[in-house]
Amino acid sequence: MSSPCDPKYAPAGDVGAALMLIDSRLKTVYDGKTETDPEQQQLIDQFTASLGPDGVHDLLDGACTLIFMFMKWLRMAYEDHDKDVIEYVVPNLVATMRMMPKSVCPEAIPTMAGLVIAAGTGLSPSLWRMQYGEWTINEMNPLEATAFLLAEHINRLTQDRDFATRLITDALSRADQERDV
Template sequence: MPSSCDPGDAPAGDVGGALMMIDSRLKSVYDGKTETDAEQKALVDQFAASLGPKGARDMIDGVCTLIFMFMQWLRMAYEDHDKDPLENVVASLVATMRRMPKSMRPEVIPTMAGLVVAAGTGLSPSLWRKQYGFWTPEELTALEVTAFLLAEHINRLTEDRDFATRMITEALFSAEEAYGEEV
């Protein structure tokens, strides 16, 4: 029986924009900038305001697509080593989120864990979340943090700070070549 959360039915969203946002956050953390400076926050706020409602939805869907792609890679990587990807990823993710009380309100952590489990079991995170109504502002911050933590997890596993970003960039480029249009 087909699922209402089938990834083939989900909008991909603005994967390029979402990837740029996550890559920027990774680079600033790797460069030792753990606090978001006022200038960067102003730029992010200005960018978000320029998106408009459709652009914001596309960005959210793009981040969900990244979460799906990151979890598919992690699932294959862990299963290649006879390990359970959900056990290894979700526990680490939740533990890290619990140590981030300024960025992550405790009540959004189960939703983010649910997104990761949905993606890890082959469901679309955006369609899975959609069944619970509109996104809350707290969930949007947590959504970005979730994608960031998954990318960082991949980079740590591969011992390559750019692996997660490069993997998605290469997938986008391959899809563009295969379908002859920008994805």
């Protein structure tokens, strides 16, 4: 039986823009900075302000697509070692978010854990979230943090700071090539 949260029913959103934001955050952290450069933050703010309502929804869907793709890769990687992705990723994610009270309010942590569990079980995070109404402003930073933490987890596992970004850009390139054929 097909689920209404099956990824085939989900919009992909603006994966490129979502990836750009996550990659920017990764580079900031890897460069040893504890805070985003004010100029870089201003550019990010200008970019997101220019999106408009439809663009913001596309960005949210793109972030959920990233979460789905990262969890799919993590699920396969953990299964190769006879481990459960939920058991190894979710507790670490929740514990890390609890240490980020400025970026992630405690009320958003269960929702973000739910998104990751949905993705880890093969469901669309955006369709899973849609069951509970519109996104709230308090979920924006936690959503970004979730995608960031999953990308960083992948990079740590592979010992390659660009692996998660490359994983997505390669998938996007393959999708463009298949569409052109």
